[in-house]
Amino acid sequence: MVEQLPLKQWVPGSSxxxxxxxxxxxxxxFGSKIVPVKEASxxxxxxxxxxxxxxxxxFPVCITKKGIVAxxxxxxxxxxxxxxKIIGIDTFEKEWNExxxxxAITELIKANKxxxxxxxxxxxxxxxxxxxxxxRGLHTTVSMFAYGDYKVLPEGGASLKTSVWRRxxxxxxxxxxxxxxxxxxxxxxxxxxxxxxxxxxxxxxADGHVCELSAAxxxxxxxxxxxxxxxxxxxxxxxxxxxxxxxxxxMKIPVVERKVDLTELYIADEVFASGTSALATxxxxxxxxxxxxxxxxxxxxxxxxxxxxxxHGRDPKYxxxxxxxx
Ligand code: PMP
Numbered sequence: 486m487v488e489q490l491p492l493k494q495w496v497p498g499s500s501x502x503x504x505x506x507x508x509x510x511x512x513x514x515f516g517s518k519i520v521p522v523k524e525a526s527x528x529x530x531x532x533x534x535x536x537x538x539x540x541x542x543x544f545p546v547c548i549t550k551k552g553i554v555a556x557x558x559x560x561x562x563x564x565x566x567x568x569x570k571i572i573g574i575d576t577f578e579k580e581w582n583e584x585x586x587x588x589a590i591t592e593l594i595k596a597n598k599x600x601x602x603x604x605x606x607x608x609x610x611x612x613x614x615x616x617x618x619x620x621r622g623l624h625t626t627v628s629m630f631a632y633g634d635y636k637v638l639p640e641g642g643a644s645l646k647t648s649v650w651r652r653x654x655x656x657x658x659x660x661x662x663x664x665x666x667x668x669x670x671x672x673x674x675x676x677x678x679x680x681x682x683x684x685x686x687x688x689x690x691a692d693g694h695v696c697e698l699s700a701a702x703x704x705x706x707x708x709x710x711x712x713x714x715x716x717x718x719x720x721x722x723x724x725x726x727x728x729x730x731x732x733x734x735x736m737k738i739p740v741v742e743r744k745v746d747l748t749e750l751y752i753a754d755e756v757f758a759s760g761t762s763a764l765a766t767x768x769x770x771x772x773x774x775x776x777x778x779x780x781x782x783x784x785x786x787x788x789x790x791x792x793x794x795x796x797h798g799r800d801p802k803y804x805x806x807x808x809x810x811x
Pocket of ligand 1: 543671697698699700701702720721722723725726759760761762
């Protein structure tokens with residue numbers, strides 16, 4: 486029996502005042518081997534701890550008929566490499582490749598005897614001690630851990646609040662790089678939304694255009710067209726976002742990526758959030774405006790269904806996105 490550590494998390498909108506639990510599996514990959522999660526730790530003098538100088542990704546690992554699979558591993562690895570490159574962390578790419586990354590994930594999954602769908606968080610920590618505020622030529626350590634039952638948004642529909650905090654722009658801390666330190670921006674905005682009784686925020690950029698939620702991308706439907714902020718809108722280039730766009734095009738739903746005004750969301754036929762943890766969660770209300778009749782829209786439902794099918798290898802057209810871990 487593999488011990489699991491409970492992780493407490495608030496989701497006020499889904500169950501008033503209630504907590505939902507996630508479970509962290511107790512074996513982590515750290516450096517080059519599997520260790521108990523409690524022993525996978527960084528120095529208080531490391532850049533990762535001092536400045537949040539780490540880049541990370543989270544991806545789904547699912548149980549399918551073909552075995553345990555990781556979803557879009559190639560893309561997640563590439564985004565880690567790209568994030569490191571943007572920040573100037575240049576040691577990771579020299580020491581890691583996709584093959585080594587896949588092997589580490591496989592070790593993690595085996596060590597924890599995973600028998601359910603989980604999420605895996607993989608992080609590249611800059612753990613050089615006290616190098617000052619710089620990034621090149623510094624020692625990095627890769628960590629990975631798995632967790633289950635994690636819900637960032639209520640499945641039945643989220644209520645969102647436009648944040649008083651603006652998204653960090655590309656010219657300050659690029660959202661395109663998934664860098665841990667930048668998540669203070671998300672924490673500020675999410676906590677502001679929670680404090681006001683909402684489930685999450687909508688981030689606007691400095692010009693007032695819509696970016697994304699605290700940890701998910703946003704889509705909306707108007708007159709049958711699926712619209713989402715473009716990749717120059719200070720968003721994280723979400724891998725679920727890319728998947729949703731591909732699925733929609735495959736289903737002959739027109740997709741447009743462009744600048745988005747907040748009020749377009751208020752009057753949309755459907756709005757949903759996309760992300761590895763958020764899946765494709767419908768948005769029920771924004772700033773007290775109920776979206777359509779508050780029910781999950783047709784296009785959202787069909788994309789949710791298709792996404793679950795491809796995650797679990799039930800659509801042969803998309804099995805190329807799955808890496809069997811063996
Ligand atoms: N935006 C932000 C800020 C995020 O943290 C996430 C979650 N990783 C996303 C969007 C969605 O990205 P993905 O689909 O790759 O999980």
